[in-house]
Amino acid sequence: MPIIKKPFSLSPLNDNPVVCSNSTDDIVISGGFSHKQGFPTIKFSIPPQPSMLEVASLKLVGQILVKQADGNGLVAKNGTTNEYNNGIQGGEANQFAGTIENTDVSMLPQTALNMNGWGGVQNVIDKVVIQSKKSLIELTSVNNYGGYVALTESHSNNADDYGLSPLTHSLSSGRDGGKLNRRLLTCATSTATAGMSSLSGGANDRMVGQFFSIPIKIDLLGKQDLFLDDDYLGGLLITLHLASDSSVFCNRFARAGANLTTANDMSALNYVLKNIKLEGKYLVPDQQDMSALQPVMNLDARLNLINDIHSSVNANSYTPQLQSVKSVSNVFLDNDQTNTFTKNQVNYRRPVGLKSYQQARNGLRFPYNYETFAKPNMDSVVENGTAGFGEKQLQFPALAVGDAEIRKQFEASLLNGAEPYHSSSGIRTTNASIKEDIDDGNVGADDVKNDNTVIDCVGVGADYSMGIGMTQQFINQDYNLTLKSAVNTGNSLVSDLRNGKTTQNPLLEQSFIRYNAQFDTQNLVKVI
Numbered sequence: 001m002p003i004i005k006k007p008f009s010l011s012p013l014n015d016n017p018v019v020c021s022n023s024t025d026d027i028v029i030s031g032g033f034s035h036k037q038g039f040p041t042i043k044f045s046i047p048p049q050p051s052m053l054e055v056a057s058l059k060l061v062g063q064i065l066v067k068q069a070d071g072n073g074l075v076a077k078n079g080t081t082n083e084y085n086n087g088i089q090g091g092e093a094n095q096f097a098g099t100i101e102n103t104d105v106s107m108l109p110q111t112a113l114n115m116n117g118w119g120g121v122q123n124v125i126d127k128v129v130i131q132s133k134k135s136l137i138e139l140t141s142v143n144n145y146g147g148y149v150a151l152t153e154s155h156s157n158n159a160d161d162y163g164l165s166p167l168t169h170s171l172s173s174g175r176d177g178g179k180l181n182r183r184l185l186t187c188a189t190s191t192a193t194a195g196m197s198s199l200s201g202g203a204n205d206r207m208v209g210q211f212f213s214i215p216i217k218i219d220l221l222g223k224q225d226l227f228l229d230d231d232y233l234g235g236l237l238i239t240l241h242l243a244s245d246s247s248v249f250c251n252r253f254a255r256a257g258a259n260l261t262t263a264n265d266m267s268a269l270n271y272v273l274k275n276i277k278l279e280g281k282y283l284v285p286d287q288q289d290m291s292a293l294q295p296v297m298n299l300d301a302r303l304n305l306i307n308d309i310h311s312s313v314n315a316n317s318y319t320p321q322l323q324s325v326k327s328v329s330n331v332f333l334d335n336d337q338t339n340t341f342t343k344n345q346v347n348y349r350r351p352v353g354l355k356s357y358q359q360a361r362n363g364l365r366f367p368y369n370y371e372t373f374a375k376p377n378m379d380s381v382v383e384n385g386t387a388g389f390g391e392k393q394l395q396f397p398a399l400a401v402g403d404a405e406i407r408k409q410f411e412a413s414l415l416n417g418a419e420p421y422h423s424s425s426g427i428r429t430t431n432a433s434i435k436e437d438i439d440d441g442n443v444g445a446d447d448v449k450n451d452n453t454v455i456d457c458v459g460v461g462a463d464y465s466m467g468i469g470m471t472q473q474f475i476n477q478d479y480n481l482t483l484k485s486a487v488n489t490g491n492s493l494v495s496d497l498r499n500g501k502t503t504q505n506p507l508l509e510q511s512f513i514r515y516n517a518q519f520d521t522q523n524l525v526k527v528i
Contacts, residue, residue, distance in 0.1 A: 005054070006282040013043040018065065018274035020204050029067045032272035035124075035242040042242070044278045048133060048235035052225040052283040060216055060240075062276035063209030064121055064171070066113055066249075066269055114250050114266065117455050118346045119150030120172035121212045124271060126243035128218050134234025137524050140220045144304045146243055148512055149217055150346040151331060154425040154457040155414055162424065170214050175429045177453035209274055216240075219299040219517065225283060227293060232521045238278070245270045250344040254450035264448070267341040299517040301528065308335075309351060309507040312489045315482045316509060322528055324471035324516035327413035328359075328479055331459040333508040334498065344452040348459055349433055351507055352498040353378045353486025354401060359462045360480040361472065367462055372409065375402045378486060378493045390493020391434050398431035400493075406460065413461025413514075417468070425457035432456075437495035450497070471516055479513075 016039045018032040032038040046053060116123050123146035130139045142148075153172065162174035173180035216238075220226070228235055249266045256264040285293070307316045309332070318328075331348040338345055355378070358371040365371075378400060380389045391397035411420050433456040439449050460481065464472040486493075487507055488500035498505060518527045 003284045003286050006051070006284065008280060008282060010044050010046065010278045012276055012278075013045050014039055014041070015276075018204075018209075018272060020208060029065060029272060032065070032274045033242060033276060034270060034272045035244050036270045038272055040242050042240040042273075042276055044236075044238045044240075045133065046228065046236040046238070046278075048228055048230050048233075049282070050229050050284075052227050052285055052289075053236070054225050054281040054283050055221045055223070058216060058221055058278070058280040059213050060276070061211075061213045061279055063211050063274050064124075065209050065272040065274060067272060068268060113269070114177070114252050114344075114453055115171055115173065115248060116150065116250060116344055116346045117173045117175065117177035117453060118154050118457060119146050120170040121248070122146055122149045122153075122170050122172075122214050123248045123346065124242055124273065125216075125240050126247065127241035128216060129239045129241070130218070130220050131237040131239075132234050132524055133237055134230060135524065136237070139233075139236075139519070139524065139526065140218060140299075140301070142218045142302070142304075144510070145218070146247060147346065147510060148302065148304070151329070151348060151457060151459075151512070152217075152414060155411060155420045155423050157424050158422050159424045161422070169212065171210065171212055173453075174424045175432075175455065177455065178451060206275070219301040220519070222300055224297045227285075227521060228282075232295070233524070242273075244339060246339055246341045247345050249341060250452045251341050252452060253448040254343050254452055255448070257447040265341070295522045296518055296520050299519050299526075301515055301517040303513040303515065305511045305513065307509040307511065309483060309485075309487055309509055310504075312487055313482070313484050314487065315480065317481075318479045318511065318513070319476065320474045320479065320513050320515070321476070322474050322513065322515045325474045325479075326416065326465045326471055326514045326516060327461060327463045329410065329413040329459060329461040329512045329514070330481060331457075331510050331512075333510065335506045335508055338508065344455055346457075347433070347452065347455040349437075349456045350401070350403070350406075350430075350458050351483060351485040351487055352437075353489070353491055353494040354403070354406075355379060355484040355486075357460055357481060357483045359460075360478075360482070361474075362478050363480060367464055367466070367472075368409070372405055374406060377401055378491065388493045390491075391495070392438050392493060396431055397434035397438060398427050400434075403430075403458070407458060409463065410459050410461040412463035412467070417463045417465045429454075429456045430458060434495070437497055481509075 016031050016033060019030050021028050033042050034040070115121070125145045126143075128142045128145050131137060132139055154174070157174065159175055162172060162176065162180060226233055226236070246267075248271055249269060251264045251266050253264055303320060303322065305318050305320070307318070309316070332351050333345070333348070334343065337343045337347070354374050356371050356373040358365055359368060360366060376389045378388060378390050389400045391400045394400055412418070432454045436450045436454045460483070464470060486499050488504055490501040491499050492501075496502070515528065519525070
């Protein structure tokens with residue numbers, strides 16, 4: 001066992017301290033890490049040394065601030081009548097009044113700072129790159145980091161796990177985001193600017209900013225501790241590329257009436273990270289640890305691929321060029337769901353009106369030697385043989401799609417064939433999400449539609465591990481997905497917002513391919 005464990009806390013190589021100052025009626029913020037108005041990358045250097053990096057203890061910690069896009073104004077700070085529960089001042093009559101920041105009225109539920117429910121602050125990371133300091137060789141690179149973390153989180157946590165998480169850890173709110181997505185308390189006081197004088201450090205007090213602590217979930221920082229000596233990795237250089245603000249925040253409603261346009265708009269905001277540290281522990285190995293050290297380690301890696309779905313019967317193919325594929329997990333987004341504050345970027349819903357699909361390898365059905373059907377689906381008929389089971393006709397819209405087997409296959413693709421013993425995504429989230437989709441009436445002055453805090457997390461997947469660690473070879477081999485749905489059909493039984501009734505509305509297919517890789521920590525060679 002290790003001789004000693006040594007804690008460490010590393011500041012970024014390109015550290016950019018946040019500086020806040022009081023102005024006449026607000027706080028001016030400069031510096032920090034931000035995709036828009038700060039340093040867009042965070043770089044950490046772990047020096048070479050005769051010790052090991054304990055990957056299980058590695059955490060990214062810091063604080064998040066939210067400010068107005070013009071650089072001035074700490075959001076969720078002003079307003080002497082600010083309420084922690086964002087209550088409505090003046091009763092329901094004033095429900096849609098007010099602006100993003102108003103010193104005269106309470107912060108309203110519609111103006112709540114809506115951080116994406118799955119993943120939370122982890123969505124600020126778009127890409128992670130790790131290099132060896134010995135040669136600057138790129139050891140691993142992971143794209144769409146926040147998207148995958150958001151996907152797996154909902155099938156790893158119970159709903160109750162999110163009860164405290166808005167206050168700690170990753171600031172995720174889960175399936176109850178509409179209730180938990182209150183204004184982030186970005187400072188220790190809810191009063192106006194004058195309240196800052198009560199803090200010992202004023203506007204730069206250490207309590208200004210919401211704390212978070214998150215792991216970095218990539219293959220190289222997985223299960224096996226890393227030896228940092230010059231004969232092995234020779235130290236690490238970790239670079240975090242930050243995501244756009246629209247990947248982190250979204251409007252409360254996808255469609256808002258005239259009286260709510262300003263209050264509902266999150267595009268005037270951007271995040272800033274401050275006091276960022278990389279914290280963990282070094283392990284000083286003894287002679288027994290060194291003799292047991294294996295230079296070649298197995299990695300649980302993943303690859304992100306993208307495709308489109310344009311029609312009701314759509315066939316897509318990938319050629320991953322990977323030796324040991326464990327699973328393929330496909331999730332679907334509307335074509336206008338990314339890079340916008342209007343919609344929640346981590347709301348993973350089924351293709352609208354899903355009827356069936358089949359997955360294949362080189363055109364032959366595999367690993368499921370049949371077509372997987374949703375029973376019932378929107379084309380099913382009731383006993384009289386005429387009316388459909390369309391989502392719009394049912395009190396509980398989720399009953400229009402019998403998807404138990406679809407969910408089982410998808411969850412197996414995420415969890416190596418295992419049953420999810422924790423899950424926050426289920427029939428309840430699907431039902432609520434469909435209700436928001438079919439709420440497609442005309443938007444009036446005070447009308448609001450499509451609550452982005454009502455999110456789902458389902459998809460289509462194939463598990464090649466069979467629960468016993470098997471893999472499939474996809475070198476010059478194709479993965480095929482043929483999907484039958486109501487995409488671009490204009491079918492009136494499903495949501496007019498997603499069925500292509502008025503305009504062509506293709507889907508973006510995000511595919512995460514999980515595979516086994518081997519990495520030689522001495523020669524710095526990765527075999528995929």
